Amino acid sequence: MRQSPVSSVFSLTRLFIEQCARWRLREDVVAFILEFGTPARACGATHLTVHERDLPWGLRDSSLARQARGWILILNDEDRLLTCYRRRDASRFLRQKPKRRPAGVSRGREDTLRGLHFAPA
Numbered sequence: 001m002r003q004s005p006v007s008s009v010f011s012l013t014r015l016f017i018e019q020c021a022r023w024r025l026r027e028d029v030v031a032f033i034l035e036f037g038t039p040a041r042a043c044g045a046t047h048l049t050v051h052e053r054d055l056p057w058g059l060r061d062s063s064l065a066r067q068a069r070g071w072i073l074i075l076n077d078e079d080r081l082l083t084c085y086r087r088r089d090a091s092r093f094l095r096q097k098p099k100r101r102p103a104g105v106s107r108g109r110e111d112t113l114r115g116l117h118f119a120p121a
Helices: 005-011 015-023 027-036 063-068 092-095
Strands: 038-042 043-050 071-075 080-086
Touching: 015 080, 027 043, 027 063, 027 071
Parallel strands: none
Antiparallel strands: 038 043, 043 071, 071 080
16 A cells, blocks of 8 residues: 555544545645645634745646645644635635624534524523
């Protein structure tokens, strides 16, 4: 079994591997995002997403750039890939302040979980 180039540099969590399989995110697309993605710091982790305007001219219309569009990879401070997900508006979503994100994305208060409000006991 050959070792993946991504896993030789970054350690992968089980969740990351499961999410890649679930969403059929190919290894070469992950490597492309890791190499050309723009980092954004949020919620104590680094979020990587590809901004086509920041890519070199020769890569902007490439197949890998199209496949990487909308994907967000999340890394912790030890360069461990925690998870991945896809959003149509990935770059805009990462620029938003946490308090302006849709319900369920951020858990800022103890009595709120995924947009559901619980009365105190």
